Amino acid sequence: MKVALIGTHGVGKTTLCYELAARLKRRDVDVELVREVARHCPLPINRETNEQAQSWILHTQMAWELEAQAHHFLVLCDRSVLDNYCYLLYAEGPQPHWEPLLSRWLATYDLLVKVPLWTRPHWDGVRDTDEAFQRAIDELLDREIARRGLSVLRLEKDQRARWGDVVMEALEPMVAPIPPLFPEEEKLP
Structure with a gap:
């Protein structure tokens, strides 16, 4: 299974990604993070x-993503190919x-x-701090989501404290253990 947090830079995708990974690990879900690739670009x-x-x-x-999927049940991506595009x-x-691929x-x-634009970007040694650029990427992403008819879980900017809960609720059906067909057999010695 593969999940990606998408959005413009500086909106909290990385922070949310680590929070979700920790919550999933505590549930014994085999999860791997695919960190933001752009930070490694030469x-x-x-x-x-x-x-x-x-x-x-x-x-x-x-x-x-391919490498992580080869070894882990759930891959959590800090970005997707769409926002990089x-x-x-x-x-x-x-x-x-690029379109067919x-x-x-x-x-x-x-x-x-989709992590919404809710704050301006802050300098972290890599991130661009121009607000117009941040907004332009967010608008492009929304346009591409609509143009491609993608189904996206959209987080609300005024609900930041609940973002982790909202995503975990969406993941629950995907990561919950499948109930046994014959629960009485599991009780046998």
């Missing part, structure tokens, strides 16, 4: 990004040659969780 990112950098990011995102759209415009890859996520 090429320009943020407003200075280009097609080469975003191609590296998209390919690396896919590779890390939005940075490419911002920098270079439409990329028709993106469409196929988006179908591999069992749940997409």
